[in-house]
Amino acid sequence: MTSMAQASGVGTKWLKRFYVFLFAVMAFTGFGQMPIFKRYYISDIPGLGWSADFYKTHYIHYLGGAVLLGLLAYLIVDYLLTGRRRYCLTASAWARIVLLGGIVITGIFRVLKNLPDVVFSPGFTMLIDIAHLGFMMAYLLAGLIFLIFKSRWTTGLDD
Amino acid sequence: MTRDISRRTFLKGGLAAAGALTASSLPLPSSVKGASDQELATLIDIRKCIGCEACVEACKEVNESKFPEPEQPFPRMYPSRVKVSDWSDRRDEVDRLTPYNWLFIQEATVTVNGREETYTIPRRCMHCQNPPCADLCPWGAARKLKNGITRIDADICLGGAKCAKVCPWHIPQRQTGVGLYLDIFPGFAGNGVMYKCDRCYNRIAEGKLPACIEVCPEHVQKIGPRDEIVKEAHAIAEEINGYIYGEKENGGTNTIYVSPVPFDLLNAGIEKGPGRPGLQPVADSMAHADNLAKAMVIAPMAGIAAAAGKFIATAKKATRLKEENQ
Numbered sequence: 001m002t003s004m005a006q007a008s009g010v011g012t013k014w015l016k017r018f019y020v021f022l023f024a025v026m027a028f029t030g031f032g033q034m035p036i037f038k039r040y041y042i043s044d045i046p047g048l049g050w051s052a053d054f055y056k057t058h059y060i061h062y063l064g065g066a067v068l069l070g071l072l073a074y075l076i077v078d079y080l081l082t083g084r085r086r087y088c089l090t091a092s093a094w095a096r097i098v099l100l101g102g103i104v105i106t107g108i109f110r111v112l113k114n115l116p117d118v119v120f121s122p123g124f125t126m127l128i129d130i131a132h133l134g135f136m137m138a139y140l141l142a143g144l145i146f147l148i149f150k151s152r153w154t155t156g157l158d159d
Numbered sequence: 160m161t162r163d164i165s166r167r168t169f170l171k172g173g174l175a176a177a178g179a180l181t182a183s184s185l186p187l188p189s190s191v192k193g194a195s196d197q198e199l200a201t202l203i204d205i206r207k208c209i210g211c212e213a214c215v216e217a218c219k220e221v222n223e224s225k226f227p228e229p230e231q232p233f234p235r236m237y238p239s240r241v242k243v244s245d246w247s248d249r250r251d252e253v254d255r256l257t258p259y260n261w262l263f264i265q266e267a268t269v270t271v272n273g274r275e276e277t278y279t280i281p282r283r284c285m286h287c288q289n290p291p292c293a294d295l296c297p298w299g300a301a302r303k304l305k306n307g308i309t310r311i312d313a314d315i316c317l318g319g320a321k322c323a324k325v326c327p328w329h330i331p332q333r334q335t336g337v338g339l340y341l342d343i344f345p346g347f348a349g350n351g352v353m354y355k356c357d358r359c360y361n362r363i364a365e366g367k368l369p370a371c372i373e374v375c376p377e378h379v380q381k382i383g384p385r386d387e388i389v390k391e392a393h394a395i396a397e398e399i400n401g402y403i404y405g406e407k408e409n410g411g412t413n414t415i416y417v418s419p420v421p422f423d424l425l426n427a428g429i430e431k432g433p434g435r436p437g438l439q440p441v442a443d444s445m446a447h448a449d450n451l452a453k454a455m456v457i458a459p460m461a462g463i464a465a466a467a468g469k470f471i472a473t474a475k476k477a478t479r480l481k482e483e484n485q
């Protein structure tokens with residue numbers, strides 16, 4: 001292991017935990033954009049009353065989106081600067097990265113659409129709406145499959 | 160400006176708006192166009208309305224083919240708390256908004272300088288400039304058109320009524336037993352289709368006026384490029400010492416009311432409830448999205464800076480470790 005790698009690599013465990021937490025929040029508030037939480041009693045669960053308020057879930061989803069963008073920018077730059085000298089991304093990681101990219105890009109278009117001076121064509125609007133949900137479902141499914149097969153994001157360069 | 164915007168100027172304005180939009184040079188795909196002040200807006204001069212309801216009738220007549228024809232019996236919906244919204248046997252109701260009545264005349268009784276006065280106000284969708292109903296629709300069924308019209312596509316809407324919940328005036332109205340949800344999981348998702356004024360988008364596309372505007376004997380409404388409509392509304396308000404509603408509400412709408420009496424008085428003097436919107440002050444529903452969109456631009460920069468900072472710190476530490484090991 002190089003001295004560079006020795007010096008870095010702290011806090012990865014916490015970062016992972018934070019990523020999982022953030023993703024759970026994004027998935028929950030994302031699904032909350034569909035009018036299902038009230039119908040299916042989710043907002044009746046004590047402490048989850050707010051989940052039926054579309055403005056609240058939207059606010060949290062946006063806030064989470066900003067944090068996620070910051071985190072992803074950090075992880076990408078960190079990988080390019082130091083990470084790639086210490087570990088390789090596995091095939092399952094690349095699959096997840098592609099799906100994540102799909103979620104992020106469609107999400108960015110969704111945010112653009114909601115700006116007051118931007119109007120998308122009806123077909124394009126529907127496409128990004130459905131693609132955003134589709135990428136998310138695929139990401140969750142992929143995550144589940146990779147969890148079952150214990151497929152990790154990274155392998156050490158020496159492995 | 161002339162008293163009425165003639166059809167020719169109306170079309171010219173519309174074309175100019177279309178031209179301005181084509182020229183828009185946002186670095187986005189061609190299916191994405193920037194909106195502009197050249198959206199079409201309507202002016203509603205409350206002083207002139209006599210409450211004859213000719214507009215209400217005309218709206219029903221020209222839009223009849225768009226009205227729901229629900230299949231009976233409705234599929235059973237689960238869980239049982241999901242309510243059926245059925246207006247199909249009350250199609251003639253005109254004293255509120257329904258899936259079969261997209262415009263109604265609201266009566267306001269107000270006391271001004273000790274005198275009781277009654278005003279009749281045409282009410283329908285405001286066609287917001289940044290409509291939360293369309294922004295927050297999870298399927299893209301509710302959408303804003305480039306000419307400032309917000310409409311709900313009845314072929315795509317699943318009737319979840321989110322648009323009605325997030326609309327500050329709760330305008331869209333649901334009819335159960337129609338639409339796409341019937342072909343998916345009718346028992347478990349969706350509940351019909353949402354209906355509201357679509358500003359006669361098909362008539363506008365043909366160069367015609369919306370029916371309610373064309374038929375009004377008192378010329379209560381006008382339609383034209385938004386900046387001209389706003390200018391005229393201000394000119395009238397100044398002349399009569401009056402008030403404006405809809406210019407700033409919900410971040411700006413394409414329906415501008417002018418009244419000789421303050422809107423808080425009118426708001427207090429109208430009957431409000433389901434299908435009967437108020438005239439209350441409304442803050443921009445989507446302001447949070449605009450602010451957080453800015454945060455989304457800054458956040459990645461912060462992420463990059465943090466990673467670069469970590470790299471520099473690590474490099475320094477690595478050099479130190481190397482020196483110590485030597």
Ligand code: SF4
Nearest residue numbers: 208209211212214375
């Ligand atoms: S037709 Fe004109 S005058 Fe008659 S109710 Fe409608 S807006 Fe008022």
Ligand code: SF4
Nearest residue numbers: 284285287290292326
């Ligand atoms: S008034 Fe309500 S339904 Fe109409 S565009 Fe605005 S938010 Fe949508």
Ligand code: SF4
Nearest residue numbers: 218356358359369371
């Ligand atoms: S613009 Fe058309 S759809 Fe809207 S209220 Fe008038 S007649 Fe009805």
